[in-house]
Amino acid sequence: MTLLSSHLMLFSAVHRRPPPTFFPRCNPSTSQTVLFFCSPVLPPVRLGQRLRRLVAAAAAEDLLHNAGATVAVLGGAFTLVRGFDELTRRNILNQGLSRKLVHILSGLLFLVSWPLFSNSPKARYFAAFVPLINCFRLLVNGLSLASDEGLIQSVTREGDPLELLRGPLYYVVVLMLCALMFWRESPVGVVSLAMMCGGDGIADIIGRRYGHTKIPYNKKKSWAGSMSMFCFGFLISIGMLYYYSVLGHVQLDWASTVPKIAFISFVATLVESLPITEVVDDNISVPLSTMALAFFTFHN
Numbered sequence: 001m002t003l004l005s006s007h008l009m010l011f012s013a014v015h016r017r018p019p020p021t022f023f024p025r026c027n028p029s030t031s032q033t034v035l036f037f038c039s040p041v042l043p044p045v046r047l048g049q050r051l052r053r054l055v056a057a058a059a060a061e062d063l064l065h066n067a068g069a070t071v072a073v074l075g076g077a078f079t080l081v082r083g084f085d086e087l088t089r090r091n092i093l094n095q096g097l098s099r100k101l102v103h104i105l106s107g108l109l110f111l112v113s114w115p116l117f118s119n120s121p122k123a124r125y126f127a128a129f130v131p132l133i134n135c136f137r138l139l140v141n142g143l144s145l146a147s148d149e150g151l152i153q154s155v156t157r158e159g160d161p162l163e164l165l166r167g168p169l170y171y172v173v174v175l176m177l178c179a180l181m182f183w184r185e186s187p188v189g190v191v192s193l194a195m196m197c198g199g200d201g202i203a204d205i206i207g208r209r210y211g212h213t214k215i216p217y218n219k220k221k222s223w224a225g226s227m228s229m230f231c232f233g234f235l236i237s238i239g240m241l242y243y244y245s246v247l248g249h250v251q252l253d254w255a256s257t258v259p260k261i262a263f264i265s266f267v268a269t270l271v272e273s274l275p276i277t278e279v280v281d282d283n284i285s286v287p288l289s290t291m292a293l294a295f296f297t298f299h300n
């Protein structure tokens with residue numbers, strides 16, 4: 001039982017009525033702790049006023065916390081894209097590799113940033129604001145309403161702004177959906193992004209370089225690419241879930257979780273290898289199939 005919930009029980013005992021339901025679910029601050037010990041002696045009216053002031057202070061603290069995290073993660077997003085654009089301009093990285101590293105790092109670093117936000121139920125909306133802003137950025141540049149050359153060069157294959165409206169746009173929409181629908185409490189969003197960002201991203205890099213033996217049913221994909229997607233997708237999923245479990249966001253039975261993640265990684269890799277890219281982009285088919293399977297596997 002948290003200090004806050006025991007305080008609310010005490011409130012009910014002292015004032016013989018249910019505590020106010022507007023109390024935000026956030027960590028009790030110092031002022032809440034002080035009130036906890038003062039509440040038996042305060043008159044109900046003054047306690048109500050103090051509670052309202054306390055709630056306002058806790059809400060303001062939470063808002064400041066999440067706003068700061070949002071600004072930091074937004075800054076990270078812009079810096080990442082600008083940094084890889086600079087590496088491409090200086091010919092340190094070729095555009096194809098730069099784009100794939102942006103593909104891998106954007107989503108995985110976004111996942112790593114989720115614990116920066118507060119414990120309030122609203123935190124996921126602040127986090128989802130970051131891919132939402134990038135969604136607008138991709139739309140504006142993809143429709144040539146603006147021209148951020150750094151974004152276009154580091155995110156497209158051939159430098160055509162219209163490319164921004166396909167893979168990259170689907171990618172940031174998936175990031176937003178995972179933050180809103182699953183957030184930190186469920187392994188579903190974590191595994192889906194690990195497979196889309198880590199697995200699918202590494203498949204491109206390994207497959208282009210070492211993918212000489214093609215898959216019989218899809219000559220555009222290779223065994224090397226798919227096997228790297230499975231291995232890296234599995235390892236990144238386990239690593240991210242371990243990170244979230246150490247921080248207390250998920251409690252997992254690892255004996256059953258590891259084989260589940262292996263199975264999900266295998267199916268996601270199989271979906272990515274199918275010759276369906278002309279019909280549905282990998283940034284849709286891979287995360288959606290992973291979400292569906294992970295949801296069924298972990299929530300049934």
Ligand SMILES: C/C(=C\COP(=O)(O)O)CCC[C@H](C)CCC[C@H](C)CCCC(C)C
Nearest residue numbers: 076077080103106109110131155167168171
């Ligand atoms: C290149 C990208 C997708 C293309 O996928 P594909 O066609 O190769 O399959 C990724 C586009 C990334 C986007 C422009 C920036 C997204 C930033 C993200 C929402 C937040 C990152 C925060 C973190 C702290 C860096």
Ligand SMILES: Nc1ccn([C@@H]2O[C@H](COP(=O)(O)OP(=O)(O)O)[C@@H](O)[C@H]2O)c(=O)n1
Nearest residue numbers: 203204207208211220221222225226273282
């Ligand atoms: N399973 C895979 C995936 C990609 N690849 C290689 O990576 C290239 C790009 O893969 P892709 O079309 O899935 O690229 P994205 O849609 O992920 O950007 C392919 O043309 C292959 O050369 C592979 O060999 N095996």
